[in-house]
Amino acid sequence: MEYNEEDYLMISGLQHYFFCRRQWALIHIEQLWTENVLTVQGKHLHERADDPFIREKRSSLYTVRALPVKSHEFQITGVCDIVEFSEDKEGVYIPKLEGTFRIRPVEYKRGKPKREAVDEVQLAAQVLCLEEMFAADIEEASFYYAEPKRREHIQIDQALRSQVKTVIDEMHAMFKRRHTPTVRTGPHCRACSLRNECLPKLMKTETAESYIERNLS
Ligand code: SF4
Structure with missing residues (x-):
């Protein structure tokens, strides 16, 4: 089967x-991008995790940082902050590490332990890639x-797997149609x-900030 990896969705x-x-x-x-404080902070936090050359081994645990992952089945791709490979007789054989291991992705989050639904979906998408x-x-x-x-820690259960698959399907459908939804402030x-x-269009008459404030008041 042929894959057009350029159309893979970024996790x-x-x-x-x-x-x-x-x-x-x-x-x-549409390939637009502007940085704000939040995105800059996020990049800074990921700096160490995004160095693909850092690999640590402590006892029976390998830690691989910035591991690129992809799934051909779901046509998604991304980079895991950290993936831990811990030796386990019941685990899967990893030729490069010459042994059997249990695999665990670990996602860095800035700030306090406050999660939104998307955080778990994103981690589950990484799991789908690693499993494949x-x-x-x-x-x-x-x-x-x-x-x-x-x-x-979170369980990657069937409900979470179904949720991530549904969202990925929706995103692929929008991407295929090159569909950008209308503004909903x-x-x-x-x-x-x-x-x-x-x-x-609004910028010609007022700033985005004042438009947003006016429509939220
Ligand atoms: S609708 Fe609001 S949140 Fe969405 S892209 Fe526009 S300004 Fe950003």
């Missing part, structure tokens, strides 16, 4: 899609929160890095 785009479908389409279909790449079963994944330095627009690009 990181799930954040944009859940935040605002129009924002996702502007970034991933390593022919493994992964039942659990983790978040690492910068404040305080703490881990939380809401409180989230205040934190949107693309508000000036999103509302170009």
Whole structure:
């Protein structure tokens, strides 16, 4: 089967899609991008995790950072912040590590342990990729929160798997049609890095900020 990997969806785009479908389409279909404080902070936090050359081994645990992943079945691609391979007789054989291992992706999150639904969907999408790449079963994944330095584990159950597959199908359908949804302003627009690009016609008469404030008051 032939794959056109240029059309694979970026797993990181799930954040944009859940935040605002129009924002996702502007970034991933129309290729617009503007940085704001949140995106810069996020990049800074990921700096160490995004160094693909860092690999650690402690006892029976390998830690691989910035591991590129993809799934041909779901046509998605991305980079896992951290993937842990822990030796386990019941695990899957990893030729490069010459042993059997249990696999766990760990996602870095800035700020406090406060999660939104998209965070789990994004982690589940990473799991789908890792399962396909390593022919493994992964039942659990983790978040690492910068404040305080703490881990939380989540189960990758059937409900979460179904949710991520449904969302990925919706995104593929929009991407195939090159469809950008119309503007629907809401409180989230205040934190949107693309508000000036999103509302170009309004810019002739007023700023995006005043338009958003006026429509929210
Ligand atoms: S300004 Fe609002 S409607 Fe426009 S892309 Fe951003 S969040 Fe979406």
